[in-house]
Amino acid sequence: MNHWYSPTSLINTGVVSVTIVVFAFLVAQALCVNATSLQASPLHLPIVENRVQDSSTNQQIRAFQTKPTRKQILAMKFEDLSALSLEELTALSTIVGVSSVDELLKLLVSTASKSNETVNDAPGIVSVITAREIELFGAQTLADVLNYVVAVQLYSSSSFQSNFTLRGDLIRRNE
Amino acid sequence: MIKTPFPKRQPPRFYTPLAMMHFLALILMLGGMRVSAQQGLFESLYILKMTALVRHPVERTSGEYVIGVVGSPDISAQLDRLLTGKKVGEQAIKVRLFDEIAGLTSCHIIFLPDQYSKKLMRVLDAVRGKPVLIITKGVGMAREGSHISILASGEKKFEINKKAAESVGLRLHDDLLRLSTLVEGGTQ
Numbered sequence A: 001m002n003h004w005y006s007p008t009s010l011i012n013t014g015v016v017s018v019t020i021v022v023f024a025f026l027v028a029q030a031l032c033v034n035a036t037s038l039q040a041s042p043l044h045l046p047i048v049e050n051r052v053q054d055s056s057t058n059q060q061i062r063a064f065q066t067k068p069t070r071k072q073i074l075a076m077k078f079e080d081l082s083a084l085s086l087e088e089l090t091a092l093s094t095i096v097g098v099s100s101v102d103e104l105l106k107l108l109v110s111t112a113s114k115s116n117e118t119v120n121d122a123p124g125i126v127s128v129i130t131a132r133e134i135e136l137f138g139a140q141t142l143a144d145v146l147n148y149v150v151a152v153q154l155y156s157s158s159s160f161q162s163n164f165t166l167r168g169d170l171i172r173r174n175e
Numbered sequence B: 001m002i003k004t005p006f007p008k009r010q011p012p013r014f015y016t017p018l019a020m021m022h023f024l025a026l027i028l029m030l031g032g033m034r035v036s037a038q039q040g041l042f043e044s045l046y047i048l049k050m051t052a053l054v055r056h057p058v059e060r061t062s063g064e065y066v067i068g069v070v071g072s073p074d075i076s077a078q079l080d081r082l083l084t085g086k087k088v089g090e091q092a093i094k095v096r097l098f099d100e101i102a103g104l105t106s107c108h109i110i111f112l113p114d115q116y117s118k119k120l121m122r123v124l125d126a127v128r129g130k131p132v133l134i135i136t137k138g139v140g141m142a143r144e145g146s147h148i149s150i151l152a153s154g155e156k157k158f159e160i161n162k163k164a165a166e167s168v169g170l171r172l173h174d175d176l177l178r179l180s181t182l183v184e185g186g187t188q
Helices: A007-037 A070-075 A078-082 A086-096 A101-105 A131-137 A142-146 B015-053 B073-083 B114-126 B162-167 B174-178
Strands: A050-053 A061-064 A108-110 A116-118 A152-156 A162-166 A169-174 B065-070 B091-098 B109-112 B133-137 B148-150 B158-160 B180-182
Touching: A007 B015, A070 A086, A078 B015, A086 B015, A086 B174, A131 A142, A142 A152, B015 B065, B015 B073, B015 B109, B015 B133, B015 B148, B015 B174, B065 B073, B065 B114, B073 B091, B109 B114, B114 B133, B158 B174, B174 B180
Parallel strands: B065 B091, B065 B109, B109 B133, B133 B148, B158 B180
Antiparallel strands: A050 A061, A108 A116, A152 A162, A162 A169, B148 B158
């Protein structure tokens, strides 16, 4: 007889619960990674010389003037990367972007304290919109960006002006 | 009908999705490890590039070029694997792990991983006045006295305390300064 409260059932239930929690965390982390890896139309990111090892000769380095994808960068080897300048490396690391919740919390923001600090340390409610996200949104105007921020609601009164409310209060007219 | 003492039981129906979730979780974990490894790779590359962009006094330009890592065997092993065999001028790079603060003055560069950033003051005391480049990770570390701090995000990837570095006889190349936010502070 196998009651729901038998030791075997309880262990099974525990295993399922732990698995679901771990799985959800990993999915969230993977989504965080993938969200930064998607490539859209370039806006302000620098175009760097992309060197990829040629698989046919496995020695020759070929270079072409396009912005490398995150996947390409992750596939590059140390020797290829060490041939690049520090400036090119910093540009590549920007494309690799934020990879974990921990790093997301280390993003720098400038708030009322007028100095760089992490999202955790900032004395205020902070919504961070990265350049990568603006690319992904395909935003052309400030209104396009603000539309994606929680608790900000926009509505247009004409073609050239839009009003927005922040957490329920109508605070500004954007013309 | 014979009743067997151990009747064959059907496995619960949630076993199949459970196995699939375990499999997917394994794939996701492997993907995450790959990204982390690549970011550690960038830190190693930054340190390698800084060996060329930071000039030590003449008396430190012979013998081995020692990069010391405080506390973290994993990071030390990775740097050792990637950088050993490289040269800074005529000096061969040697990576050493330091569990204790003693002996740090023999280093050209000290890398303090973010999980050991609380040891910064002790490191600064140990190498005070010596031409040893101290590299840390995270915001505000250069204001506390490290010479270069690698940032996780932002337009500028480094914070540099130029005054602290120059006070111990280190010269920083303009190419490095151009890519960095200059800060002041610390007790060097």
